[in-house]
Amino acid sequence: MKAQARNRVLYIDLTKKDIEIVEREDLFDDYLGGSGVAIKLLDEECEPGIDPLSASNPIIFAVGPLTALYPSASKTVAMFKSPLTGNLGESHCGGRSAMAIKLAGYGAMVIKGSSDLPVYLAIHGDAVHFRDASSIWGVEAQTVGRILREVEEGAGVRTIIRIGRAGEKLVRYACAVCETYRHFGRLGLGAVMGSKKLKAVVISADKSVEIPEEKRREYKKVYDEIHDVVVKTDAMEKYHDLGTSGKIYDLNKIGGMAYKNLESSRAPEEIARELSGENFAEKLLSKRVSCSHCPIGCVHLASLRELYAPGYYFKTTTIPYDNEPIWATGFMLGMKQAEDCLRLIDIVDKIGMDVISTGVLLAWATEAYAKGVITKEHTDGLELTWGDVQVYSEAINKIVQMPNEFYQNLAQGVEHASRVYGGQDYALAFGGNEMPEYHTGIACYLNNLTGARHSHLDSAGYDIDQKLMGKDFGIEEVVEALLKEEEWRQILSSLVICFFARKVYTPDRIISALNAIGIENWTAERLEELGRVIHRAKMDFKFREGFSLATLRIPRRIFEVPTPHGFLKEAEMRKAIELYGRIIGREVELR
Amino acid sequence: MVKKLAALDVDKCIGCMECMFACSRRVGRGGFEKSAIRVRSAGGIERGFVIIVCRACENPPCARVCPTGALRERKGGGVILADDTCIGCGFCAQSCILGAIFWDYEKDKPILCKYCGECEEYCVHNAIGIVELTVEEPGVRK
Structure with a gap:
């Protein structure tokens, strides 16, 4: 396909099980792609005042003109109305998602309606299949990936975007998981997918983008310049070495991080050392991997070897870690060991919730429990205590199982839960979204x-x-x-x-990059x-x-x-x- | 000296696919429709990656099964394809148990590594590299 032919929008109607492909050069010419095109599509498709968990809420995925053509142009934008905030929902994810959407031949996808039975979408280039997902409904996010990997084509050149049980149960901050270790994390895309009975979207690439003959020399030159900046300068170095968690220790040192629901802005020195990126790397890092078309490899995967039954029955689990997940599980919940952060991240990932929201919510609940605002009756017997990995694991499961009204309320986020039970002074949400780590x-x-x-x-x-x-x-x-x-x-x-x-993509480099693929006049x-x-x-x-x-x-x-x-x-x-x-x-x- | 591309150390591969993109970029394409090298996970990223590329084997089966002689053994190792005499029967791809012969659906002809080393230029983690054919190299495809 031609580089300019980036403006195809795939409209999918889950109610009617029907599709339509529309050329939208009007949008892509003026708004480039990604967020720009997605907000216009959201404006068109999302009626004012709708319930975010109703069939009328559209899910929009959009990639851009540089996707699959330049290094580190590796993200997909998802836009929807957020069931957590009741307002704009936008979440970005890498993995293989952007490359797969672009090279399947689309600039954007709009998923509307709601299916009567659980489905997953298998999009192999121009072929769009609605497939029965009844047998994978209720299955955790990682396992869904393993199953679909076997039954669908496109190994190596596809993305598998799926939800866990949290999405199915409409936990308002459920995420969508991509390639096992990446997420459309924030603002509840997983719940929107769950409300549509959409368990997964598999997209595989079968096309390439043709650079105009007269532009090929220029394209290669600009590509090489950008590639050199990515790999040979310090513009992105920190993301490869320790990854995003490299800044944890220093952030704590300056007292700029919420610790135990912002009881203070600094964890004790020994905790900060234990939960630092340096310690994770030295003790637990097993592999660094990358998103498609990004040579950096910021994705840090840890190996956790544990005895799970007497008699030398060990299991080794691969768990992704980043700055914010370590903060949300570790600092916010008062963990004392890096391994405990990984245990919680693993549970949250499998169940399919946003880890930041989960950490903030449980930190609020812990403080509210200590203050007697909520009791054992609310928590279904759990004694929420800082640093207790077992109790938090059970609490996370209960948020999805919803054994009582308290957990149903927790499933709606900390803004909602604190409105019901009190403790708003220390319910750390802004605009309805749980806060990230920074103070x-x-x-x-x-x-x-x-x-x-x-x-x-x-x-x-x-x-x-x-x-x-x-x-x-x-x-x-x-x-x-x-x-x-x-x-x-x-x-x-x-x-x-x-x-x-x-830092790599300065305005000048962006303009050169666009010019070199025939998108001019910027x-x-x-x-x-x-x-x-x-x-x-x-x-x-x-x-x-x-x-x-x-x-x-x-x-x-x-x-x-x-x-x-x-x-x-x-x-x-x-x-x-x-x-x-x-x-x-x-x-x-x-x- | 005859050279070829080799997977030097698959454990260094981070799965960025830069090699795949570089290979298609030679012919002015963004993507990997024309790529002679593939990287995929070995059944889940936690198991690491698989790098699939022609290993320039001795007495190559692909050349042996070519009915028109379009695919010939290169002197010193590896194969060379003469596009104009290839009839696109696909026997070569079937004979390669490594799966290292890819298909060009536009031309209906095989895509084979030309051992040019373009992809190596973009592999900053040194998972792949150009080697001389007389040199013993570690396992090509894990």
């Missing part, structure tokens, strides 16, 4: 509050906080920096480039403007669905524990939110 200063929380996804990756506030350490700054500067970063990231996630390669100014347009389109969707800057809940806890910049003040944060509202033209929302 670095005002920027990380403004990021959590104003970011379109309420994800730390929206505008990397934690990074701004750290860069501002020891400097004088005003909140205007912070708000502007956050917004600028979030707008620019819309371009990266429209192309779709992994955010870890953000300038730095036009990219910048599009970033703004996409960001505002997302915010329009959010305000349409009831998002309000004026009523954003800020948990009191974050003001009670010092950050590396000292104590945060609510008045200042509200002022910053107001400023943000004014800049994006939403003054009216502030009244």
Whole structure:
């Protein structure tokens, strides 16, 4: 297929078991791909005010013009209405997903409707099959992968996106698992798939993108330049060595990390050493692997060898680890051993929940239990205690089994659970989404509050906080920096480039990369403007669905524990939110 | 000296598929439709990867079964395909138990490694490399 022929959208109707392929050059020409195209498709397909777990909620997967053509352009954007926040849902995943969608011949996919019986989709290039998933319903995410790997074609050039039991049971923060170790983690794509009775989507590649004859020399030249920056400079080095967990120790050292539900912003030294990326690498790392078309290999897999029955019955489990999962299971829940983090990550992965949300939720429950806000009656007999891996394992299972009303409420996230039982002051959710690890200063929380996804990756506030350490700054500067970063990231996630390669893909390199595959007329100014347009389109969707800057809940806890910049003040944060509202033209929302 | 491509150390492979992409890029394609090398997991990423590429065997079965002589043994080892005399019967692909002969569905002809080493340039983890044919190399395909 031609490089320009990147604009095919595959529409799948699970109710009617029907498909349609539509050329949407109108979208891809103006919005590139990924997030840009996905928000337009979401606008078209998602009626205002719908129930996120109803058949009317669309799931959109989108890749971009650079996908499968340049190194580290390796991510897929998923967009949907989030059942966790009741608002914009957007989640990114690598693995083999982006390559498979693009080389199956699609720029985006829209999955609508709901099936009467469990199904999975097998998409082999132009052939789309609806297959009965009754016999894999109720099966955990890893096993589903093993089964579909055997029955479907395309070994090595396919993606298998699937849900675990959490998705089936509509746990609002259920994730979709991809290639066993990667996830569309945040905001509940798994529950949306579950509500559609969609257990898995297998997509295999059978095409390639033809570079125009006259562009081939240029393409190779630009490719090599980018490849050199990826592998020969330090632009991405840190992601290969220790991986994302490389920053854990230092973040704890500066007191910029929530420990035990933000009881403090720093774990004791021996815990920080035990849960550091260095310790994981030295003690447990077994393999580094990568997403398709990314030479970095940031995916860190640990081997956990355990005796599971007397008589030398050992099992060895491969478990992925990253910065945030170590934080959510380890620091948030007070684990004392790296192995215990892995045990929890493994359970969460198999059951198919977002690990950040799970950690924050259980940390809130532990504190609420200690304070007597919830009791043993609520917890179905579990004594929630910091560091007790066994109890947390059981709690995770109960969230999915839902033996009582308490666990049904836990399955709806910490915002909901704390509204029902109390303890909102220490329920660490922002915009309805459980917080990521950072307690670095005002920027990380403004990021959590104003970011379109309420994800730390929206505008990397934690990074701004750290860069501002020891400097004088005003909140205007912070708000502007956050917004600028979030707008620019819309371009990266429209192309779709992994955010870890953000230093590689400067505006100049992006323009050269596009030119070399025959996509011309992009300038730095036009990219910048599009970033703004996409960001505002997302915010329009959010305000349409009831998002309000004026009523954003800020948990009191974050003001009670010092950050590396000292104590945060609510008045200042509200002022910053107001400023943000004014800049994006939403003054009216502030009244 | 005659050279060939070899899987030097499959345990170093991180599954990035850069080699597959590089091979198709030679002919102006993004993807691996025209690639003569494949990497896939050995039944789940935790089991590691498999690198499938022509190992330039001695007395190659693929050349022996070619009915038109289009696929010939290269002097010193390996095979060379003469595209114009190939009738696309597919016997060569069937005879290769390594599965290292891929198929070009546009031309209806086999895709074989030309031992050019383009893919090696992009394997920053040194899982694959060009070796001289007289040199003993470690297991090619694990």
